[in-house]
Amino acid sequence: MSKIDQANQEAVKKMMMSRPVWVDIGRAKDVIPGLKDNLFLHAGPPITWDRMSGPLKGAIIGGLIYEGKAKNAEEAKKIAASGEIEFAPCHHYNTVGPMAGVTTPSQMVFIVEDEEWGGNTYSNMNEGYGKVLRYGAYDDEVLNRLRWLDEVYAPCLKEAVKLAKGVDMKSIIAQALHMGDDAHNRNRATTSLFIRTIAPFIVETEFGKEKDYDAPRLDLSNVSEYFNNKASIASEVLAFMHSNDLTSLNAIMAACKSMALAAHGVENSTMVTTMARNGTDFGIRVSSTGDKWFTAPANVPDGLFFSGFKSSDANRDIGDSVITETVGVGGFAMAAAPAIVNFIGGSPADAFDATNEMYEITVAENSNFNIPAMDFKGTPTGIDVRKVVEKNIVPRINTGIAHKEAGIGQVGAGIVKPPMEMFIDALKELAK
Amino acid sequence: MENLFNSELKVINMGLEGFAETLKERGTQVLHVRWQPPAMGDDNLLNLLDKLK
Numbered sequence: 001m002s003k004i005d006q007a008n009q010e011a012v013k014k015m016m017m018s019r020p021v022w023v024d025i026g027r028a029k030d031v032i033p034g035l036k037d038n039l040f041l042h043a044g045p046p047i048t049w050d051r052m053s054g055p056l057k058g059a060i061i062g063g064l065i066y067e068g069k070a071k072n073a074e075e076a077k078k079i080a081a082s083g084e085i086e087f088a089p090c091h092h093y094n095t096v097g098p099m100a101g102v103t104t105p106s107q108m109v110f111i112v113e114d115e116e117w118g119g120n121t122y123s124n125m126n127e128g129y130g131k132v133l134r135y136g137a138y139d140d141e142v143l144n145r146l147r148w149l150d151e152v153y154a155p156c157l158k159e160a161v162k163l164a165k166g167v168d169m170k171s172i173i174a175q176a177l178h179m180g181d182d183a184h185n186r187n188r189a190t191t192s193l194f195i196r197t198i199a200p201f202i203v204e205t206e207f208g209k210e211k212d213y214d215a216p217r218l219d220l221s222n223v224s225e226y227f228n229n230k231a232s233i234a235s236e237v238l239a240f241m242h243s244n245d246l247t248s249l250n251a252i253m254a255a256c257k258s259m260a261l262a263a264h265g266v267e268n269s270t271m272v273t274t275m276a277r278n279g280t281d282f283g284i285r286v287s288s289t290g291d292k293w294f295t296a297p298a299n300v301p302d303g304l305f306f307s308g309f310k311s312s313d314a315n316r317d318i319g320d321s322v323i324t325e326t327v328g329v330g331g332f333a334m335a336a337a338p339a340i341v342n343f344i345g346g347s348p349a350d351a352f353d354a355t356n357e358m359y360e361i362t363v364a365e366n367s368n369f370n371i372p373a374m375d376f377k378g379t380p381t382g383i384d385v386r387k388v389v390e391k392n393i394v395p396r397i398n399t400g401i402a403h404k405e406a407g408i409g410q411v412g413a414g415i416v417k418p419p420m421e422m423f424i425d426a427l428k429e430l431a432k
Numbered sequence: 433m434e435n436l437f438n439s440e441l442k443v444i445n446m447g448l449e450g451f452a453e454t455l456k457e458r459g460t461q462v463l464h465v466r467w468q469p470p471a472m473g474d475d476n477l478l479n480l481l482d483k484l485k
Contacts (some may be wrong), residue, residue, distance in 0.1 A: 002485055270484060386484050389477055390470050424477065431480040 004386075005363075007268035011287045012364040012382035015263035015327060019115040020255035022167040025158035029105035032093050032122050036105065040064075041090040043101025043320045044278025045293040049080045049087065053279030055315050058136025058406025059100035060087075066133075066143050067104050073138070073407075091274055091285075094261065095122040096253045096320040098246075099134035099402055099410075100279065107146075108154035112169060112254040114262060121257040123250035125149040128243065131409040134319075135402045148218040152207075156237045160201040167197050169255035172248070173329060174368050177379070182337035183252055184321055184330030185344060185398040185413055187245045194248035195241050208234035249321070256323040263287055263382070270430055271363060272383040275326050275395065275418065279318035279402070282418050286385055286426050294426040296419035301401045303414010304345045315404040317416045322397050328366045328381030331396035331415065332358045336371045336379075344398055344414045354396045354415075355380065361387040361395065385430060388423040 001009070029035045040063055042056060052060070061076040064085070070076035079085060090097045097103050109122040127145055131137040161167060172193045179189035202208065209232065220227035223239045231239070241247040264273040269287035276283055282298040285291065298317040305311065324330035334340065335355035338348035355371065358380035365378030383395055394417050401412040443462045445452035452464040471477035 004484055386481055390481055392468055392472050427477065427480050427484070431483045 003268050004270055007266050007288065008271050008363045008382065008384060011263040011266040011269040011271045011273075014117070014266070015259045015382060016364070016367050017116050018170075018259040018262040020112045020121070020169045020258035021115050022110055022161060022169055022251050022255070023113045024111040024161060025108055025154050026111055027105075028095075028103055028107050028109050028122070028124070031109065031111055031120075032095060034093060038084065039086045039088060039105065041088055041093055041095055041097065041101065041103040042278060043090060043097050043099065043318060044276045044298075045281050045283025045295045046089055047087070047278045047280055051280050053315050053318065054404045054406040055136030055318060055402040056100045056102070056279045058138055059102035059133050060085075061406065062133045062136075062138025062142060062146075063102045063104040065138060066146055067106055089276065089278075090320055091257075091276055092291075093122070094120065094257065096250075096257045096276075096323050097124060097134065098126070098249060098253065098321045099319040099400060100136055101320050102133060106150065108150045108158075110251045110254050112251065112258055113166075114258045117262045119258070119261065121254045121261065123254040123257075125154055126244060126246045126248075126250045128240075128246065129410060135400075135409040136406045137409040138407060144216070145218065148216050152215045152218070152233055153237050153240065156202060156205055156207040156233055157198070159205040159207065160198050163201040163204055164198060167194070167251075169251060170259075170368060172197070173252060173255065174370075177329065177333055177336040177369055178372055180337050180339055182324075182330050182333045182340055182398060184249075184324040185400070186337045186340040187247075187249050187252070190252055191241070191245050191248040194251070195238065199238060202234045202237060205234060207237065208232050253321055253323050256327045256329070257320075259327040260323060265290075270385045270426075272326060272385060272395075272426075275322040275383075275397075276320045277317045277322065279315055282317060282422060284418075284422050284426060286430065289426065289429055292429065294422040294429070296421040296425075299416055299419060301399050301412075301414045301416035302345075303399075303401055303412050304343065305401070305412035306410070309403070309411035313403050313408075313411050315402045317397075317399060317418075318402055319399065321399065322395075322418075325395055325397050326383070328362070328379040329369055331398045332362070332381070333369065333371065333379045334396065334398070335374055338373075340398065346415075357393060358396055360391050361393050363387075385423050385426045388420070389427050392420070394418050394420055394423070
C-alpha cells in the first residue's frame with residue numbers, strides 16, 4: 001500500500017472513530033472560540049459582500065436587523081458594505097450552517113463534543129421550511145421566529161440536554177439510515193429519533209411546568225390551535241420540533257463536522273475533509289493541505305420546485321449541509337432513502353445508482369453507517385481527490401434550493417454536481 | 433459470421449450511452465458499461481495522478 005493510500009486509510013479511520021455527542025447549547029459569541037460582536041459567519045468558502053448571492057445577502061441583512069445593528073434593510077446593506085462587520089466562513093470556527101449558514105453573535109448554537117478525539121463543533125437552531133433566514137428571508141415573521149428559537153426553544157433544549165447528559169448523534173444517524181433517511185435532505189427519521197431521545201427530558205425541565213409566562217410565543221396554529229396560549233413552553237417546543245422535519249439537521253451537521261474534523265491534517269492524505277458552498281462559489285479543503293480552499297463557481301441545482309416557482313428562480317448551490325456527504329451520508333447514502341425521490345426528483349433506482357457510483361471515488365465502506373437494502377453494506381466514505389479526477393465522477397449532493405433573490409426563501413429541492421475544477425486544483429497542489 | 437447475424441442480438445455497449453439507448457428502443461438486449469478515458473484523457477492530469485500513486 002502506498003504512503004498516500006495508508007494516509008487515506010488513517011484519515012477515514014479517524015473520521016469513523018469520531019464520537020460526536022450533543023452536550024450543550026450556548027450563545028455563539030460566548031461559546032465559539034474567536035467569535036466576536038462584529039463577526040458574522042456564513043456558509044461556504046470565504047466571500048466578500050459585493051460577491052455574495054441574493055440569499056446570502058438577505059440572511060446577512062436579516063442578521064444585522066436581528067442583532068439590532070440596523071433598523072431596516074437599507075441601513076443593513078450600508079453597514080454590510082462599509083466593512084464595519086467582518087464576514088468569515090462557519091468552517092473557520094468549527095461551525096456549520098445550512099443554506100446561507102449565517103450565524104450571528106447572539107444566536108444560540110448546538111454544542112457537539114467529539115468524545116473520541118476531543119474538541120467542539122457548532123450549529124445554530126433550525127427554523128423550519130419556507131420563508132426563513134437561512135434562505136435569505138428577513139421579514140418580521142422570520143425575525144420573530146428567530147427570537148423565539150433563541151429565547152425560548154434553545155434554553156429549553158439546553159436544560160433538557162443537561163438532564164439527558166448528552167445525546168449520541170452518530171447513533172441517531174446510523175438508526176435513521178435504517179428508517180429511510182439520508183440524513184441530509186430526508187430527516188423524518190433523524191428528527192423522530194431526536195425527539196424521542198430528548199422529549200422525556202424536555203417535559204422534566206422547568207419549561208414543562210409553567211403555562212403562564214411572559215416569554216415570546218410562536219404561532220403554532222399550523223400544528224393545533226391548542227398551542228396558542230394554552231400549552232406549556234415544553235409542549236410548544238415539542239410541537240415545533242414535530243412540525244419541522246429539519247429539527248435535527250443542524251445538530252446532525254455539527255456531528256458530521258466533528259467527524260470531518262477528525263480526518264483533517266493527516267500528512268499525505270488526499271481525502272476531502274470540507275465541502276461547502278456560499279451561493280457563489282463551491283469550496284473544498286483536503287486533509288493534508290491545511291486551511292487552503294480550492295474553489296470554483298457553484299452550479300445551479302436541478303430538482304423539483306414548489307408550486308409557483310421554476311428553475312430560473314434558483315440560486316447557485318449554497319450551504320454547509322454538504323458536510324453530510326463529506327462523511328458518507330446524504331447523497332452518498334441515497335440507497336437508504338428511496339422515498340427521497342418524491343422530494344428531489346428521479347426514481348428509486350436512481351437512488352441506488354447514486355450510492356453505487358460514490359464507491360468509485362471513496363476510500364472506505366463506513367463501519368458505522370450502512371444500508372439494509374444493500375446487504376448492510378457500509379456507505380461510501382472518504383472522498384479521494386485522485387479518484388474524482390481519474391474517474392471524472394464528482395460527489396453526489398442532495399440539497400435544498402434557494403430563490404436567487406434576497407427575502408423570498410426556499411423554492412425547491414434537488415441534486416447538484418460540484419465543479420470538477422476545484423478537484424483538479426487540489427490535485428495540482430497535492431502533486432507539488 | 434453468418435450465425436452471428438441470424439441469432440438474437442445481445443450487445444455490451446461501452447462508453448457513449450446513446451448507442452445503448454437507440455438499441456434498447458429497438459428492442460435489443462443491451463448491457464451498458466459506463467466507461468470513459470481516465471482523467472478525461474488529459475495527459476497533464478494523468479502525469480499528476482502518476483506522481484500521487
